[in-house]
Every structure is written in C-alpha cells, then in structure tokens.
Amino acid sequence: MKNDATIRIDIVKAPSSKIKSVDFENLTFGNTFTDHMMVCDYENGEWQQPKIRPYGPIELEPSAKVFHYGQAVFEGMKAFRDNDDTIWMFRPEENFNRINKSSKRLAIPEFPKEYFFKSLEALLKLDKDWIKKGFGNSLYIRPFVIATEPGVSASPGKNYKFMIICSPAQSYYTGEVRVKFSEEFSRAADGGVGFAKAAGNYGAQFYPTNLAKEEGFQQIIWTDANSHEFLEEAGTMNIFFRVNDKLLTAPISDRILDGITRKSLIAMADVYDIPVEVRKISVKEIVEAAKDGSLKEIFGAGTAAVINPINGFGYKGEKYELPKLTESYASFLKDKLMKIQYNLAEDPFGWRYEVKE
Amino acid sequence: MKNDATIRIDIVKAPSSKIKSVDFENLTFGNTFTDHMMVCDYENGEWQQPKIRPYGPIELEPSAKVFHYGQAVFEGMKAFRDNDDTIWMFRPEENFNRINKSSKRLAIPEFPKEYFFKSLEALLKLDKDWIKKGFGNSLYIRPFVIATEPGVSASPGKNYKFMIICSPAQSYYTGEVRVKFSEEFSRAADGGVGFAKAAGNYGAQFYPTNLAKEEGFQQIIWTDANSHEFLEEAGTMNIFFRVNDKLLTAPISDRILDGITRKSLIAMADVYDIPVEVRKISVKEIVEAAKDGSLKEIFGAGTAAVINPINGFGYKGEKYELPKLTESYASFLKDKLMKIQYNLAEDPFGWRYEVKE
Ligand SMILES: Cc1ncc(COP(=O)(O)O)c(C=O)c1O
Ligand SMILES: Cc1ncc(COP(=O)(O)O)c(C=O)c1O
Numbered sequence: 001m002k003n004d005a006t007i008r009i010d011i012v013k014a015p016s017s018k019i020k021s022v023d024f025e026n027l028t029f030g031n032t033f034t035d036h037m038m039v040c041d042y043e044n045g046e047w048q049q050p051k052i053r054p055y056g057p058i059e060l061e062p063s064a065k066v067f068h069y070g071q072a073v074f075e076g077m078k079a080f081r082d083n084d085d086t087i088w089m090f091r092p093e094e095n096f097n098r099i100n101k102s103s104k105r106l107a108i109p110e111f112p113k114e115y116f117f118k119s120l121e122a123l124l125k126l127d128k129d130w131i132k133k134g135f136g137n138s139l140y141i142r143p144f145v146i147a148t149e150p151g152v153s154a155s156p157g158k159n160y161k162f163m164i165i166c167s168p169a170q171s172y173y174t175g176e177v178r179v180k181f182s183e184e185f186s187r188a189a190d191g192g193v194g195f196a197k198a199a200g201n202y203g204a205q206f207y208p209t210n211l212a213k214e215e216g217f218q219q220i221i222w223t224d225a226n227s228h229e230f231l232e233e234a235g236t237m238n239i240f241f242r243v244n245d246k247l248l249t250a251p252i253s254d255r256i257l258d259g260i261t262r263k264s265l266i267a268m269a270d271v272y273d274i275p276v277e278v279r280k281i282s283v284k285e286i287v288e289a290a291k292d293g294s295l296k297e298i299f300g301a302g303t304a305a306v307i308n309p310i311n312g313f314g315y316k317g318e319k320y321e322l323p324k325l326t327e328s329y330a331s332f333l334k335d336k337l338m339k340i341q342y343n344l345a346e347d348p349f350g351w352r353y354e355v356k357e
Numbered sequence: 358m359k360n361d362a363t364i365r366i367d368i369v370k371a372p373s374s375k376i377k378s379v380d381f382e383n384l385t386f387g388n389t390f391t392d393h394m395m396v397c398d399y400e401n402g403e404w405q406q407p408k409i410r411p412y413g414p415i416e417l418e419p420s421a422k423v424f425h426y427g428q429a430v431f432e433g434m435k436a437f438r439d440n441d442d443t444i445w446m447f448r449p450e451e452n453f454n455r456i457n458k459s460s461k462r463l464a465i466p467e468f469p470k471e472y473f474f475k476s477l478e479a480l481l482k483l484d485k486d487w488i489k490k491g492f493g494n495s496l497y498i499r500p501f502v503i504a505t506e507p508g509v510s511a512s513p514g515k516n517y518k519f520m521i522i523c524s525p526a527q528s529y530y531t532g533e534v535r536v537k538f539s540e541e542f543s544r545a546a547d548g549g550v551g552f553a554k555a556a557g558n559y560g561a562q563f564y565p566t567n568l569a570k571e572e573g574f575q576q577i578i579w580t581d582a583n584s585h586e587f588l589e590e591a592g593t594m595n596i597f598f599r600v601n602d603k604l605l606t607a608p609i610s611d612r613i614l615d616g617i618t619r620k621s622l623i624a625m626a627d628v629y630d631i632p633v634e635v636r637k638i639s640v641k642e643i644v645e646a647a648k649d650g651s652l653k654e655i656f657g658a659g660t661a662a663v664i665n666p667i668n669g670f671g672y673k674g675e676k677y678e679l680p681k682l683t684e685s686y687a688s689f690l691k692d693k694l695m696k697i698q699y700n701l702a703e704d705p706f707g708w709r710y711e712v713k714e
Contacts, residue, residue: 030420030509037419059414062394062522063387067503070427070556071563076509107563142509146424147560152387152433152499152524153661154593156563165419167509182548189546189582191539193561199427200557203504204550206428206464206513225546226583236511304510 007050007114009038009122014054017129024132027170029304030140034127034166038119041148042109042160050119052126055165061150065157071147072199073102076236076303078138078169079124079355081131082343087124087355089141090341092117094260099143102196107156108145115162116143123164124355135342136171140304172305179234179298180217181283181315182208186225187232187255194255205235217314219300223283224255231281237300237308238262242329243289244296247276261301265333267349272336274329283315290320298322299330307334364407364471366395366479371411374486381489384527386661387497391484395476395521398505399466404519407476409483412522418507422514428504429556430459433593433660435495435526436481436712438488439700444481444712446498447660447698449474451617456500459553464513465502472519473500480521481712492699493528497661529662536591536655537574538640538672539565543582544589544612551612562592574671576657580640581612588638594657594665595619599686600646601653604633618658622690624706629693631686640672647677655679656687664691 014035022032033055040050066072077095080088096117100110120141124131131139143164147157185208188194193201205220212220221239224230232250233239238259241248247269252258269276289295290313298310309330312321339345343352371392379389390412397407423429434452437445453474457467477498481488488496500521504514542565545551550558562577569577578596581587589607590596595616598605604626609615626633646652647670655667666687669678696702700709 028510031507033420033507055419057416057418059416061414062412062520063390063499063524065560066556067423067429068431068499068501068556069559069563070429071560072424072427074425105564106560107567140509142420142425144425150388150390152497152522153385154559154562156567163419165509167420184548186546186548189543189549191541191543191582191585192546193557198557198561199423199425200550200555200561202426202511203422203428203463204555204557205511206426207462210464210513225548228548 007118009050009052009119011052011122011126012054013126019129022168024168027168029169029172030167032167034130034139034168036123036126038123038164040115040119040162042162047109047112047115047162050115052119052123058161060148063150063152065147065149065151068152069147069154070198070200071106071108071157072145073099073106073108074142074144074197074199075099077141078303078341079131079141080138080342081133083133086343087128087131088341088343089353089355091260091264091351092120092353095143098197098258099145102198103145105193105196106198108147108160111145111162120164121355123166125357127166130166130168132168135338138169140167140169142167172308174218174305174308176311177218177308178216178312178314179219179221179310180212180215181231181313182220182223183228183316187222189225190254192255195252195257197257202235209235215314221313229282229284231283231286232256234300236304237302240265240299240301241281241286241295242297244294245275247274247329248281249276249278250281251278259301261303261306264337264351265301268333268336271348287315287320296323296325297328297330306338364475366407366409366476368409368479368483369411370483376486379525381525384525386526386529387524389524391487391496391523391525393480393483395480397472397476397519399517399519404466404469404472407472409476409480415518417505420507420509422504422506422508425509426504426511427555427557428463428465428514429502430456430463430465431499431501431554431556432456434498435660435698436488436498437495437699438490440490443700444485444488445698445700446710446712448617448621448708449477449710452500455554455615456502459555460502462550462553463555465504465517468502468519477521478712480523482714484523487523487525489525492695495526497524497526499524529665531575531662531665533668534575534665535573535669535671536576536578536667537569537572538588538670539577539580540585540673542577544579546582547611549612552609552614554614559592566592572671578670586639586641588640588643589613591657593661594659597622597656597658598638598643598652599654601651602632604631604686605638606633606635607638608635616659618660618663621694621708622658625690625693628705644672644677653680653682654685654687663695
C-alpha cells in the first residue's frame, strides 16, 4: 500500500454512456449498472493501483478459487442526491470496516482505507448522473472481493480482485411480506461466518427460501441453529419486533450481521424515546404476543429496503397476521432515517458523508 | 434435457497440446490443467448442449451471482490408467449423485446424468494422454457449477455453467500432518449446507486453518458447532480413529459430507474383518485413548489423498503424538483401495468404471 499522497486512480472512461437507454422509472433492484466500475488487483502480496474502467465482463480462469471455494465477500451501500445536487453517502466508513472484517474471516487481505474512499469517490463522480434526485431514489453501491488465483486445492488464494459496481435504485417496494420462522434450516453456526458478508451465506439460503415461498412466505426469519428457539435475522435484513410500545431486536453475535441500518435505528429510537431492548428473542414470546395482540409490528432493517414492514409470519403450520397500524414505528423511523440520508433533516449523529466535487 | 440418443457433445479441439511443457514428475496438486474443458450452460430453463472447448478463461459479468452469493458447488473425482492402458474411474455415479444433491441444496438446477457421463467420457478420451501410468498417478477431475446470471439481488440465478476441468496428479503426499481439534470455530450448522460440496464451506475454513497453522498444525478436525464435544470431519476429508483394533468414524449428517472414500473404506473394513463403529465420537474419549495408549491411528479419507495418516493432534493447548506403526490400518486399507482403483486387484464391489475407447 502506497501512502495517501501518492494514490492516483487509473481511469479509463467509457467511450459513451448507456444512461439514455435506462428507464429510471422502472428499475428492477440490482439489474442495471452504471457506465464504470472500480477494479483493484491484489498481486505479489499487495493491492495494486485502483483502476476505473468501463463497466464490463471480467475474465477468470475456470479454476479461480472464488468458483470452487467461495472465497468472496461483499458490501451494500447507497449514495443519494439532495435537492441542491449534493451527493451523500450514509455511514460509508461502517461499510468499509465491515468489508475488511468479512475479508479477514475469509482469509482475504484487507483493503486500504484510502484506496477504498478515493476510488469510490472517483467512481461516484464519474457516474454521478446515475444518481437521481427524489426521495427514494438512490445509487446502490456494491463493493466486493473475489479470490482469482487459479488452482483447485482448498487453500486461500494469493490473488484477489476488489471491485465496486453501482446500480441505480428506486424505493424498494416488495409488496406485502410474510415470513416463516425457521424450524429446521439454519443460516449460520456459532463459530462460523454468519457475521461476515461472505458470499456463501447467501446462496445457502435460497433453497430453504424457495420452500418457504411454496408455503406462501416471501422470506425466512432465521432462528439459532442449536435450538431454533430464538429469532435472529432475515436473509439480508436485521429484524425488529414491536411488542406493545417496545422494540426488540436480537444482539449481534458471530452468527448475525452487524447491520448499519439496525444500529442506526437503535440510536434513533433512543433520541425519539422509543424503548429498545437488545436481547435474545424467543419464538415463544413472539407467538404469544401475536396471540394476545401485544405484537404490533415486525420489520426488517437493511440498506436495500431501509425498513421493510412485515405483514405476518408462519410457525409450525400456523399463520399469524399483524395489525395494520396507521402510526407504525416502521414508517416513523424509516421517514426519519431517510430524511437524514437525503439531507432533508438535521444529522445530529454525523452519519451523512458528502461526496465532494 | 434431450433424451439419451440425441445427445451430441459439441467439440472444439485445442489447436495444439500443452502436454510437452508439463513436468509430470513434479506436479503441484491442482495447479496444471489439461488441454480441454467441458462447459454446459443452463439457459431458458434447461441445460443446453454440452461443449468441449480448449481449456481457457471464461468471461462473466462482475455482477454474476456466483461472485456475490456463493451459489456454487463442486465435485472431486479421479481417473486412473492401468498397466494395459485402460482408463478407469472410481464410483463416478456417486460423484454424479452428490453434485446434484449439492446443487439442490444450493437451489441450482440438477444436471442430467447422460450429459454428465457422455461429456465426461468425451473429455477423458480427448485428454487421455494426460492420465499417466503408475501407481499413485491419476487425473483429478473437477466438475463444478456456478451461477452466472448478472444481478446483485440475493435470489437464485436463472443461468448457470456446469464445467469439468481436469488436473494431472501424483501421489498426494503432504508430509507429516498434525491436526487441531476445533474448540471455537465451526464448519457447519445443523440445518445448514455442511453435507453439500458448496463452495462457501471451504473458504470459511481458511482463516481458522491459518490460525491453526500458526500453532503448528496443518489442518483442523471440526467439531459440532453446538458443543464442540464431538469430532466430525476435516476440511476435505472424513476422519477415522483407530482405538485398539477398532475403527471409529462419525455418522454422516446434514453437517458432514458423505465421502465416497469413507464409505468405501467402511465396506472394505467389513470384508477384512476390521471392526468399524459409525457413531458420535467425543473429543473426550479420543483424548483419553491418546493418554492411555489405546489410540493407535487417526487418518483422513478423501479422493485427493485417498488416505492421509495423521501424526498427532492438539486440543486445549496440549499436543498428542500418535505411535508410528509398521502395520497400520491406514496403509493396509489405502493399498487395498488403490489396487482396486488401478485395476491391480479384484473389484468385488463393482466400484471400477471403465472409460471405453
Ligand atoms: C445477513 C444480513 N443481515 C442484515 C443486513 C442489513 O445490514 P445493513 O443495514 O448494514 O445493510 C444485511 C445487508 O446488508 C445482510 O446481508
Ligand atoms: C468436506 C469434505 N469431507 C470429506 C471429503 C471426502 O470425500 P470423498 O471421499 O468423496 O472425496 C471431501 C472431499 O471430497 C470434502 O470436501
């Protein structure tokens, strides 16, 4: 790693922009990519010069370790355009720290902070026209690292690619969401990689989720692998339960991702005098609260959806519906959080990060 | 899937062979690849025509699901050349069944049997000069499947590539192997993907294994994630313990790979009147057996090494050495199994599979 002053991003611009061909009113989440991407190779024991290149395919040996051993981690973050055309990010340092935490657990070399921020900002400036004004519009940013070294022996690679790709996004609306509390399948083991955004954690959820879909659920809320008695998190969201006026959410652990939305909501709830208990949450208490009417809300918290209200859940063959509230914590907190993200409100926490021209 | 009679493999031969540049006396496991590879794409809801192409890089979108969600599975199998130049495989149907079992758990469409065997045999015939005579020489065969569909939303891909690549191998000798019994980290959760050859299972082991290496161990024997009291398997091998004259090995479960070497050894032990107990094995009993001298051997069983004797283990800061036996089960069974593989002995089990000209 070179020191800060000497970092130059090697930029090759796309000869023309695809932006005209994109219908920004009808975006499917994660399907459209901007004109450029960042690529940085790890070779000879160090991260080489970050490059920005026209967005396009990459070439890898069929024996590249990522294909065989899942040595891959990622992040998800967003950029927003405010009414004065300033571009903001939300707590990007948290994402930076987390990708290195994930990398460490996957035996991937950590990425230098200066490389991350300088290349990310250079990329955002190049593709800034892809960040549209309007509450709910954003640019979804996907940093990821993959092991590129060829070789089918199960050991860490010596070569890696750190990349950043960007996808314009609208408000994430998935329709009504009903979740299944997992009774049999698990997402993560104690002492495993559940706390990391390791690629393999996600593919492992698809099959159980497909089965849940056949039963009429859209997602799964994972329970602990040992007893299936405690509720942990969803596939890409941490989970909050509102019982009467109190919010409950599981503590983070080596099985649960330390979500940035989750911790922001906990901090905001404190400011708005919403009581939050961070503790183990049993399936039993939630089922009982659903039965006696004290369970008012369940919602997921994550970068893509910000907050995703959940309409009902299923457990052991029973289905439970949640009340339709006019004043939900979910919509209150989502609005407050998004207003900070879009520079429509004060930011007492110092969470906004300006991408300077 | 077309029916058997209509399957044609689309073959493009390499213009020239690299074989002359390969030093077959000094192969590093998994680093050299043959002249050809098999590629079959899953598109529009079905597996397309299998193709054989010159071995070379593949192109993927940076948003391909395999990079982000670890939707990838693989297999490991071998081909052998006997003294009459006949090419044999070992129980390939087991590998075929297992890759589909793995695929199913990773929400990857299963691969048709005829495609697998026809394309594999066509590939082996084309690259047969890479399969060298001599006890211990083999061709390591790596079928794998990756999700190729672009898109950074966490859901199963619609497009996949099934590939087979091949790497010539010599006897697998790793030097002395000492293992650490895992006390803290885990490989798999109940209800997870441990029984599948899912890519993510392997990358997740690299970091704990690196830590074990710093303590002087080469590998880890994983224990159950709940209690760390029971010994399960190693990173790429099932594990056998010999206590006095009895072999012990853990039962397969949704955390443990159903190894083909393991089950072949269990069947052979029966023929040779070696008592085998398939049951939960506690760390405690193995530590006690090591202390009182009744622990005679530990060995790993897997396709790459066949049988890998283990010289010692570490647990809770203590190191235990195993006796050096002149007549070990490990070397007896390895020799018997390899003689079947190389057509140097009768095959009462019907395990050999001839690759016909
Ligand atoms: C497993 C998992 N849990 C929770 C989250 C939410 O985290 P964040 O709020 O940082 O996006 C994500 C998505 O990033 C995730 O993948
Ligand atoms: C986790 C794991 N266990 C055990 C084995 C041994 O299985 P087999 O004997 O079928 O090669 C392997 C390798 O394939 C493996 O990856």
